[in-house]
Amino acid sequence: xxxxxxxxxxxxxxxxxxxxxxxxxxxxxxxxxxxxxxxxxxxxxxxxxxxxxxxxxxxxxxxxxxxxxxxxxxxxxxxxxxxxxxxxxxxxxxxxxxxxxxxxxxxxxxxxxxxxxxxxxxxxxxxxxxxxxxxxxxxxxxxxxxxxxxxxxxxxxxxxxxxxxxxxxxxxxxxxxxxxxxxxxxxxxxxxxxxxxxxxxxxxxxxxxxxxxxxxxxxxxxxxxxxxxxxxxxxxxxxxxxxxxxxxxxxxxxxxxxxxxxxxxxxxxxxxxxxxxxxxxxxxxxxxxxxxxxxxxxxxxxxxxxxxxxxxxxxxxxxxxxxxxxxxxxxxxxxxxxxxxxxxxxxxxxxxxxxxxxxxxxxxxxxxxxxxxxxxxxxxxxxxxxxxxxxxxxxxxxxxxxxxxxxxxxxxxxxxxxxxxxxxxxxxxxxxxxxxxxxxxxxxxxxxxxxxxxxxxxxxxxxxxxxxxxxxxxxxxxxxxxxxxxxxxxxxxxxxxxxxxxxxxxxxxxxxxxxxxxxxxx
Ligand SMILES: [Zn+2]
Numbered sequence: 001x002x003x004x005x006x007x008x009x010x011x012x013x014x015x016x017x018x019x020x021x022x023x024x025x026x027x028x029x030x031x032x033x034x035x036x037x038x039x040x041x042x043x044x045x046x047x048x049x050x051x052x053x054x055x056x057x058x059x060x061x062x063x064x065x066x067x068x069x070x071x072x073x074x075x076x077x078x079x080x081x082x083x084x085x086x087x088x089x090x091x092x093x094x095x096x097x098x099x100x101x102x103x104x105x106x107x108x109x110x111x112x113x114x115x116x117x118x119x120x121x122x123x124x125x126x127x128x129x130x131x132x133x134x135x136x137x138x139x140x141x142x143x144x145x146x147x148x149x150x151x152x153x154x155x156x157x158x159x160x161x162x163x164x165x166x167x168x169x170x171x172x173x174x175x176x177x178x179x180x181x182x183x184x185x186x187x188x189x190x191x192x193x194x195x196x197x198x199x200x201x202x203x204x205x206x207x208x209x210x211x212x213x214x215x216x217x218x219x220x221x222x223x224x225x226x227x228x229x230x231x232x233x234x235x236x237x238x239x240x241x242x243x244x245x246x247x248x249x250x251x252x253x254x255x256x257x258x259x260x261x262x263x264x265x266x267x268x269x270x271x272x273x274x275x276x277x278x279x280x281x282x283x284x285x286x287x288x289x290x291x292x293x294x295x296x297x298x299x300x301x302x303x304x305x306x307x308x309x310x311x312x313x314x315x316x317x318x319x320x321x322x323x324x325x326x327x328x329x330x331x332x333x334x335x336x337x338x339x340x341x342x343x344x345x346x347x348x349x350x351x352x353x354x355x356x357x358x359x360x361x362x363x364x365x366x367x368x369x370x371x372x373x374x375x376x377x378x379x380x381x382x383x384x385x386x387x388x389x390x391x392x393x394x395x396x397x398x399x400x401x402x403x404x405x406x407x408x409x410x411x412x413x414x415x416x417x418x419x420x421x422x423x424x425x426x427x428x429x430x431x432x433x434x435x436x437x438x439x440x441x442x443x444x445x446x447x448x449x450x451x452x453x454x455x456x457x458x459x460x461x462x463x464x465x466x467x468x469x470x471x472x473x474x475x476x477x478x479x480x481x482x483x484x485x486x487x488x489x490x491x492x493x494x495x496x497x498x499x500x501x502x503x504x505x506x507x508x509x510x511x512x513x514x515x516x517x518x519x520x521x522x
Contacts, residue, residue, distance in 0.1 A: 004489070005017070005130040005132075005388075006111065006130065006132060006486075007110065007176030007463065007485075007486040007487075007490050008110045008376050008482070008486065009110070009113070009169065009468065009469055010169060010170060010465075010468050010469035010471070010472035011469055011472075011473045011477055011478070011479075011482065011483070011485055011486070011492055012095050012134045012135075012136040012137065012473075013109065013135070013136050013137060013473060013474055013477055014134065014135040015132060015133070015134050015136075016132065017087070017129035017132060018087070018130075018132050018133060018136075019131060020085065020087070020088045020131045020478070021088065021093055021128040021129060021131060021159065022086050022088055022090070022128075022131060023126060023127060023128055023129075023131055024047065024051065024052050024053070024091075024112070024127035024128075024129060025053065025127065026054075026326050027065050027455070028053070028055065028056055028065050028066070028067065028068065028507065029055065029056040029057065029058070029062055029065070029066055029067075030056070030057045030067050030068070030069070030437075030452075031057075031058055031062070031066045031069075031071075032057070032058065032068060032069040032070075033069075033071070036069040036071055036098075036101060037057070037070055038056050038098075038125060039069045039093075039098075039101050039102070039105060040055070040069070040277075042102070042105060043055060043067065046105075046109060047116060048111075048120050049118070049119060049120070049121065049128075049314065050064050050115055050116050050117070050119075050120075051116075051121070051122070051127055052121045052123075052245065052387055054201065055069065055259050060083050061309050063089075063090070063139065064089045064090060064454070065078065065089070065090065066090045066091070067092075067093075067108075067179060067472040068091065068092045068261070069089070069093050069097065070091065070092060070093065070094045070095075070098065071094075071095060071096070071097070071098055071101065072095075072169045074096075075094060075095065077094075077095065077096045077100065077135075077137065078096075078137035078138070078298070079096065079097055079099070079100070079137060080097070080099050080103060080137060080138050080141075081096070081100050081102055081103075081135070081137030081138075081162075082095040082097065082100040082101060082103050082104035082107075082134075082135075082136055082137075083095070083104070083109060083133075083134065083135050083136075084104045084107050084132070084133075084134040084136070085132075085133050085134075085462065086129055086130070086131045086133075087113070087131055088109075088131060090103070091108065091129070091452045092384070093105060093108065094182075094389070094454055098217065098498065099238065099239045102167075102238075102239050102240075103170050104134075104136075104138070106167065106168055107134060107136065107168075108129070108168060108196075109168070109495070110490075111129050111130060111132070112127060112129055112170075112446055113125060113127065113495035114492040114495075115127065116496075116497065117493050117497050118496050119188060119497035120367065121207040122175075126286045129328050130481055131212040134331060138170065138471070138472045139455055139472060139473060139475070140438070140440030140441065140469065140471050140472075141439060142172075142173055142279070142399050142438065142439035142440030142441070142442070142444070142471060143165045143170065143172050143173060143440050143468065143471035144171065144172070144173030144174070144175050144243075144399065144440065144441070144442030144471075144472075145162070145166055145171055145173070145174060145175065145442065145443050145445070145464060146174075146175035146176075146177055146245075146401070146442055146443065146444040146445060147159070147162060147174070147175070147176060147177065147445050147447075148177040148180070148348050148445060148446045149178065149221075149255075149447070150177060150178065150179060150182055150183045150408075150443070150447075150448055150449045151180060151182050151183070151185075151275065151444060151446065151447040151448045151450075152219070152447040152448075152452075152476070153183065153185060153199075153219070153220065153221030153222070153453050153454065154447075154453065155221065155501045156223070156230070156231065158229050158427050158453050158456070159176075159231055160173070160231070160234055161267070163231075163234060163235050163240055164236055164238070164497075165464075165499065166238070166240055166328065167238035167239070167240065167335055168497075169464070169471055169472075170467035170468065171240070171468055171471070172239055172241060172462075173240065173241050173440075173442065174235055174240050174241070174242045174243070175243045175245060175310060175442060175444075176242055176243065176244050176245065176442075177245045177446075178223075178244055178245055178246060178251070179245070179246050179247050179251070179255065180213070180229065180247065181196065181251050181252065181253035181254055181271075181272040181280070182201055182204075182223065182253075182254065182271065182272045182273070182275070182413040183200070183201060183219075183220065183221075183222075183254050183271060183480055184198030184254040184255055184258065185199060185200055185221065185222045185223060186222060186223055186225075186228065186244070186246075186300070186303075187223065187224045187225050187300060188220060188295075188296055189225070189226075190295050190296075190299065190318060191258070191259065191292070191295070191296065193257060193258035193259060194258050194259075195222045196253075196258070197258040197271070198254040198255055199221060199222040199254070199271075200218060200219070200220035200271065200274050201219055201220065201254075201270070201271040201273050202218055202269060203215060203217065203218065203219075203270075203271065203273040203464070204217075204219050204273060204358060205214065205273060205274040205275055206449075206450075207449075208449075209275045209276035209448075210273065210276075214273065215451075216436075219361050219457070220422040221327060225299075225303060228304075229303060229422060232303065232304060236305075236369030240310075241305075241306050241323070242304055242306060243304070243306045243308050243310055243362070244299065244300055244304045244306070244309060245304075245310035245311070245312055246291055246296060246309070246310070246311060246312070247283065247311070247312030247314075247347065248281040248311045248312060248313065248347075248350060249281050249284060249313075249316055249343065250277075250278075250281045250282075250312065250314065250315050250316035250317070251278070251281075251312055251314070251315065251515075252273045252280070252281050252282050253269055253272045253278050253280045253281075255282070256258055256269055256280055256281075256282070257269050257270050257271045261286075261288065262282050262283065262286075262288075262289055263280060263281065263282060263283050263290060263320070264285070264320040264323070264326065264327060265320070265324065265326035265419060275448045277315045277317060278317075279317045279319050280320070281317070281320065281321075281325060282404050283320070283324060283326055284321075284327060284328025284345070284440040285320075285321075285324055285325070285327035285328070285329060285330045286326050286328060289497070290349065293350060293353075294353055294458050297309065297350070297353065297354065298357075299300065301354075301357055306359075307358070307359055307360050308359070308360050308361075308362050308377065309354055309360070310362045311350055311361055311362070311363050311367075312364060313343070313347055313363035313364050313366055313367040314363075314364035314381070315366065316343055317342075318340070318342075320337035321339045321342060321465065323381070327339070327342065327482055327522055329342045330342065330345075330513050338433075339479045340369060340522055341369070341371070343366075343367070343369070344367075344370075344371050344372055347361070347363060347367045347372060347373070348371070348373045350377065350385060351373040351376050360375060360376075360377065361373070361375075362376065362377035362378075362379055362399070363375045363376060363377075363378070363379060363380055363384060365378050365379065365381060365384075365387070365388055366378045366383070367384070368387055368388065368391055372391075372425045374395060374396060375464060376396070377396070377397045377398065377399060377400050377439070378391055378392075378396055378397070378398045378399075378446060379398075379401060380398055380399070380400050380401060381401045381402065381403050381407075381444070381496035382403050382404060382498070385427060388427065389427050389429055391462075392427065392430060392434060392437045392438070393430075393434055394458075395437065396437060397437050397439050398437055398438055398439065399439050399441065399442050400426075400440070400441045400442070400478050401441065401442045401443070401444050402425075403422035403444075405419065406420070406423065406441060406442065406443045406444065407421075407443075407444055407445075407450070407465055407466060408443050408444065408445040408459045408460050409444075409445055409446045409447065409449070409450060409459055410429075412502060412506055412507055412508070412509050414504070414509075415463070416503075416507065416508040416509060417462060417463055417466055417507040417508050418468045418480060418508055419448075419495060420467060421466040421469075421470070421478075421483060422480075423439045423470055424470070424475065425438055425441040425443075425470070425471070426438050426442060427449075433467060440471050441467060441470060442462075443463070443467045443501065445459060445460055454500045454508070457499050457500040457501065457516050458500050458501065458502055460504065461494065461499050461500070461501035461502065462490075462501050462507060463489055463502075463507070464493075465487065465490070466483065469483060485492050487506075
């Protein structure tokens, strides 16, 4: 009965099956206190269009056929947890905080027929909700998804759809990768050339980073500060924190194309049209460069309330720093060992600047080194797991985006759904108190070879749902067969949401599946 009746993703941590159904109809009304009224508008937004009903609030002293939202600070529940109790007479969602009510509502949403996701009225359907008792809470507090809008630009609508689909899966961190060699995507008032020049490139490489094939047309785009505020607000309504990423000191060729004085020899470059790691990076030997970073981050902090600010820090070839008199002078002055140490100096300087403003630095694991500010969060993606482990054991927080399991841009052949589902963000060798430094996981979606929304969704779905379940559901409640079956039931919902997901054969391209395809002659 579980699978048929309760195709919930991520799987709730405690679920007791009950007999019978609650029927949502014209008479159903919502009961709630003043502090929960925003949930009523969420519910109205969700159900009124497809059902054609008007949901009344507290209209009568009704006991039966009601949906009730209850906030209770004294509930013995985790911060994001909720209780959802559905009987034939009424539905009650209880939580300690608003975010819990929101997640309870997402679960209720998934128990309604998939037609509830339709954006036009559906007729001849009974809006049956199976009775159940759920007590649920997340395993990790950081349940993230990263979108690279630099290699290919995606507009406000795509970002909003991403946020909607994240909320459905109880994901709560949207990591927005905003600056790159191939494009600067965020308006900075103090440096208008970043978008005037840095947001456009002449062409785009196709196939792979050594290829000589190009699309043959320019590509560009950026978000105005007004659009960014709108997105941040939209995310907040869905209990999603937007963490911006401004790459320092590498992946910076687009900024340098706009302001050549930011690189070591002040030489001119174009916004990159090819992919792969670039050697044209910022020069930390110049005071103006630190001023530039601080100015940019000041505007960024004004736009993003997130405590955590991501500064990238990955893939920083130091060839130019070795030759640059300004960089060498700074290394001497600060008594640094070498160019690697210079990157630590850069990261620590930015970490203190962010800390002075009440924020916290996060960077990819290349920032790790002796002497790195202990409060900086490590975003693990590749290379030495041993070093990451060492830092966690010393007390450093970590978010896991191990590329071989979480990089949604990788092909399904090397990273099928089943492999993704086997991932665990807790590194082997951690125990006791150390475990709390694993904040959670994130699913990066890099877009070098993803030119459109259709491909973007195909890469993400359904693997992002497997990762959402890993980040929410406790390890002992995880089960691939159950996930697989719930996903089959979920597909109709994705169809209504117009998500271009990979189908059953595409998501686990096994040998047998490929043979079957051959036989069918497709
Ligand atoms: Zn330099």
